[in-house]
Amino acid sequence: MAPSNAKFAPGQIRIGVIGCGGWGSNHIRTLKAMGNLAAIADHNSETLARMTAEFDVPGYSPDDLINSDAVDGIVLALPPEFHVQFALMVLAAGKHLLVEKPMALDLAGAQAIVDKAHETGLVAVTGHILRFHAGFEALESLVKSGGLGAVKYVYSSRLGLGKFFQKTDAFWDIAPHDLSLLLALVEGEVKQVQYIGTEIISDATDFAHLNAEFASGVRSHTFVSRLAPDRERKFTVIGDKAMAVLDDLQPWDKKLAVYRHKISAVEGAISAVSAEAEYVKVTENMPLEAELQHFVNAIATGKPLKSSVDEGLRVLKLLVQAEEQAERSRGLEKRLGHA
Numbered sequence: 001m002a003p004s005n006a007k008f009a010p011g012q013i014r015i016g017v018i019g020c021g022g023w024g025s026n027h028i029r030t031l032k033a034m035g036n037l038a039a040i041a042d043h044n045s046e047t048l049a050r051m052t053a054e055f056d057v058p059g060y061s062p063d064d065l066i067n068s069d070a071v072d073g074i075v076l077a078l079p080p081e082f083h084v085q086f087a088l089m090v091l092a093a094g095k096h097l098l099v100e101k102p103m104a105l106d107l108a109g110a111q112a113i114v115d116k117a118h119e120t121g122l123v124a125v126t127g128h129i130l131r132f133h134a135g136f137e138a139l140e141s142l143v144k145s146g147g148l149g150a151v152k153y154v155y156s157s158r159l160g161l162g163k164f165f166q167k168t169d170a171f172w173d174i175a176p177h178d179l180s181l182l183l184a185l186v187e188g189e190v191k192q193v194q195y196i197g198t199e200i201i202s203d204a205t206d207f208a209h210l211n212a213e214f215a216s217g218v219r220s221h222t223f224v225s226r227l228a229p230d231r232e233r234k235f236t237v238i239g240d241k242a243m244a245v246l247d248d249l250q251p252w253d254k255k256l257a258v259y260r261h262k263i264s265a266v267e268g269a270i271s272a273v274s275a276e277a278e279y280v281k282v283t284e285n286m287p288l289e290a291e292l293q294h295f296v297n298a299i300a301t302g303k304p305l306k307s308s309v310d311e312g313l314r315v316l317k318l319l320v321q322a323e324e325q326a327e328r329s330r331g332l333e334k335r336l337g338h339a
Contacts, residue, residue, distance in 0.1 A: 014038035024077030084109035126312030148239025
C-alpha cells in the first residue's frame with residue numbers, strides 16, 4: 001500500500017503505540033498530551049486494559065492495530081528481538097513507523113526494514129531520542145557552523161546502575177544513544193574500531209569501551225556501563241579552535257559549555273593556557289516530545305527526516321563492526337595461547 005501524497009495538519013495524524021511497558025507508556029503519555037494518540041496495543045491483556053482505562057484510548061491486539069484503519073503511524077516500543085518482525089508488518093500494512101532502538105539485533109533485519117521503508121515510501125524513523133535533545137542540537141549547530149574548528153576527537157561517557165535485560169547487554173542497550181550522536185556529527189566511513197566489553201555479573205557485557213577512527217581522521221571513544229556506582233552523561237567534542245562539553249546532568253543553563261583554551265607550540269615545546277567555560281544558551285525541551293513531534297510532522301508534511309531508519313542502520317553497522325573486531329581479537333588470543 002503506497003502512502004498518499006496528501007498533506008495534513010500534524011494534529012490530524014493518528015498514532016498508535018504497540019508495547020505498553022515502561023518506555024511505551026512514556027510514548028503513550030506524550031502522544032496523548034500532543035493530541036495524536038489514537039490507539040494502543042499489547043500482548044498482555046491486563047496491562048492493555050489498565051492503560052486503555054488510564055488514557056481513555058481504544059485497545060487492540062498488535063496484529064489488529066497494524067491492520068486497523070484507526071491509525072496512520074505506529075510506534076514500536078517492544079523488546080528489540082521483536083522489532084524486525086513487527087516493523088516489517090507495520091510497513092507492509094501501509095503505516096508509518098517509529099521503531100525504538102536498537103531497531104534490530106542483526107544487520108540483515110535492519111537492512112530489511114530499510115529496504116521495506118524505501119520500497120513503500122513511508123516515513124520510517126529510529127527512536128534515537130537524544131538527536132532531539134536541545135543541548136545536542138545546539139552542539140550540532142556549533143560543530144557544523146565551524147564554531148569549534150575542525151573536529152579532531154569525540155568522546156562520551158554514559159554510566160549508571162541498571163537496567164538489566166536478558167537479550168541486550170550494556171553495549172547494545174546504551175551505546176546507540178551516543179553512537180547516534182557521534183555519527184550525526186562525523187560523516188564518512190568508520191575506518192577501524194577497537195572494542196572491549198567486560199562481563200561482571202552475568203554473561204552479558206556490563207562495561208564497554210569503543211574506540212573508532214573515521215576515514216576523515218576523526219577519532220572517538222565511547223564508554224558505557226550499567227554497573228557504575230554513580231551516573232555520568234557527558235559528550236565531548238575536541239576541535240582545533242575550541243572544545244565543547246554537553247553534560248546532561250547539569251541544569252539547562254550549564255548543559256553545554258565551550259572552552260577556548262589556548263594551546264601553542266614554540267620550538268617543539270607545547271604549552272596550554274586554560275580558559276573559563278562559556279555556557280551556550282539552550283532552550284529547555286522534552287526530547288521525547290520533540291522526537292514524536294518530528295515523526296508526526298514528517299507524516300503530515302513529507303519534510304526530510306532526522307534519525308531515519310537509514311541512520312539507525314549506520315549505528316547498527318558500527319555495533320556489529322565492533323563486536324566482529326572483538327571476536328577476531330579473541331580468536332587470535334586463543335590461537336596464540338595454543339601456539
